[in-house]
Amino acid sequence: MRWASVVGIGLLAALVAIILLRPAPPATAADRAEALAGGLRCPDCAGLSVADSHTASAVEIRRQIDELLAGGASDAEVREHFTDRYGEWVLLSPSAPAWWVLPFVVVIGGAAALAAWLVRRRTGTSPVASVSAEERRLLHDEAEALDA
Amino acid sequence: MRYLRWLLIPAVVIPLGWLLFTGFGRDPTELTSPLIGQPAPEWRLRNLDGDLVASVDLVGEPYVVNFWASWCIPACVDEHPVLADAYENAGVTVVGMTYQDTVIDAQVFLARYGDAGYEQLFDEHGWVAIDFGVTGPPETYFVDADGIVRAKQFGPLTPELMEEHLATIGVSP
Numbered sequence: 001m002r003w004a005s006v007v008g009i010g011l012l013a014a015l016v017a018i019i020l021l022r023p024a025p026p027a028t029a030a031d032r033a034e035a036l037a038g039g040l041r042c043p044d045c046a047g048l049s050v051a052d053s054h055t056a057s058a059v060e061i062r063r064q065i066d067e068l069l070a071g072g073a074s075d076a077e078v079r080e081h082f083t084d085r086y087g088e089w090v091l092l093s094p095s096a097p098a099w100w101v102l103p104f105v106v107v108i109g110g111a112a113a114l115a116a117w118l119v120r121r122r123t124g125t126s127p128v129a130s131v132s133a134e135e136r137r138l139l140h141d142e143a144e145a146l147d148a
Numbered sequence: 149m150r151y152l153r154w155l156l157i158p159a160v161v162i163p164l165g166w167l168l169f170t171g172f173g174r175d176p177t178e179l180t181s182p183l184i185g186q187p188a189p190e191w192r193l194r195n196l197d198g199d200l201v202a203s204v205d206l207v208g209e210p211y212v213v214n215f216w217a218s219w220c221i222p223a224c225v226d227e228h229p230v231l232a233d234a235y236e237n238a239g240v241t242v243v244g245m246t247y248q249d250t251v252i253d254a255q256v257f258l259a260r261y262g263d264a265g266y267e268q269l270f271d272e273h274g275w276v277a278i279d280f281g282v283t284g285p286p287e288t289y290f291v292d293a294d295g296i297v298r299a300k301q302f303g304p305l306t307p308e309l310m311e312e313h314l315a316t317i318g319v320s321p
Binding site: 060087 | 189282
């Protein structure tokens, strides 16, 4: 059973490595502009990205993205151009992952602590562990005597 | 080891309680602007008569920038007299910016609901609205004599809100 869990952990680690080390996203200006527009909230429509909207603001924001990229701005600089004006609200996904990661960390940490506590309780206070070899032999003899 | 378990309870309960307390104390629908405390965006636009007007002309005096639209009813209609009153009686410079509108529709709106005579600028492509981070009219920004944005009003102004915001740029009615 132990080798199975080692293989399982190995596979999981490989999967994580593949996800983390996957090839960089395509870097043409049009692709970058499309990706950036997809990550910005359209200011004057409900729940749509700038890429999915045809309002005057969305059209103008797309034009500004193209202009900024043509001027040599990085993706982060383009996003900053709009957060400086609208605030973090304009980003469809938060730029700082710390807060949304917190609940997962708490749940995983709590589950690990609970598992550790359960394991410790089982091994630490189990009556089986406190039975000596002599007692075990006596119990065995008694059980056999009862069976007979 | 046993006393550590008792320490664990306040170590979990206190931060959790603090998070819930501050979380519930905040209004999630309340919007703020990153522009507050920052220099106001600069602009140079034509007014509804076609004359060029620039923000540099306003350096050294507090002013109010109001984004509105002829289709923004009833909110823009409701706040219209409040802006006119601030311009006429408090003597503050007011600049109207049309938002996703046409010159004709804006002129019809002013003819119908009154034109106090302050500048009405035509932000044709929405450049200035984006620079100010406008999400929908009416929105109003209060800029002090140093050119710093001091307050932003989302939604229609009332006389009380106008007085409150004007105080941030040193204007009393």
